[in-house]
Amino acid sequence: MNIDEVVLNFNPTSLLALDIVLALIMFGIALAVKVEDFKAVVTMPKAITVAIAAQFILLPAVTFGLTLLLQVQASIALGMILVACCPPGNISQVLTNQARGNVALSVSMTAVGNLLAIFLLPLNFALWGSLHPTASKILEAVQLDALDMLLKIVLIIGLPFVLGILIGNRWPNFTAKVQPWVRGISLVALLAFIVIALIGNWNYFMAFIGIVLLAVFLHDAVALGIGYLTARASRLDTPSTKAVTFEVGIRNAGLGLGLVFAFFGGLGGMAVVAGWWGIWDIVAGLILATLWSRHTVRKEKKSKEPVAV
Secondary structure, three states: OOHHHOEOOOOHHHHHHHHHHHHHHHHHHHHOOOHHHHHHHHHOHHHHHHHHHHHHHHHHHHHHHHHHHHOOOHHHHHHHHHHHHOOEOOOHHHHHHHOOOOHHHHHHHHHHHHHHHHHHHHHHHHHHHHHOOOHHHHHHHHOOOHHHHHHHHHHHHHHHHHHHHHHHHHOHHHHHHHHHHHHHHHHHHHHHHHHHHHHHOHHHHHHHHHHHHHHHHHHHHHHHHHHHHHHHHOOOOHHHHHHHHHHHHOEOHHHHHHHHHHHHOOEHHHHHHHHHHHHHHHHHHHHHHHHHHHHHHHHHHHHHOOOOO
């Protein structure tokens, strides 16, 4: 069985529900965004620039190289490239907080990153996908139109994002009560959709899990590593380094899954990569955030210990 020829099955109602869930996720992210968050481009230009360069330039480029190094099948390679081009996931702020990082910076980076992704996602994906020796054939077969993808992203990301910012800044008290529920419900709904997708196509998933597990594990580790190393190379402080690490390492794979069904008919390798990434990304992020938090606590306790004379 060739994963490049496998198509996952979903009915139109389920796909519409996925689009609604993705839009709700973006709406929930935007409710927490204040206009002042965009001022971080001026007040914290170094950290913002590092994060943007790492996730929109380095990550897609390194991912491209990783697909060639692993010699994965075309649809898996294209799925990895698509995930790398997606905007930061909404759980990055939760993980940054868990790791005792700079949450304010994380919020600002998510706001700026999602805004830029509306335009950079389709351009980045079209660029790196067309350069890949085998994945490019899939793009040619489906005749992917970057403008069509841009319009889809505007509907799923752009409109909910703008609407969420407007409502959040206009009615802050109402937003403070509603926002945690919106984010929580949308995240659970997305995870449920991914799990249902994997269960409903379990035979395909089990047939290719070995290849996909390795690819996603390495890819996720590389994404987190790029965030950490670029932050350290730029000499950001530790809390900011944590924020940049999760901002670059946590991708909105749910959006990628929606785009796979919208433009590639649920192509096997792409769908399984995006689906499994959406689960493993959270698991790996929670593990790293917890370990980082414990390390910070131990370091703080040690610094407070009295020095023996």
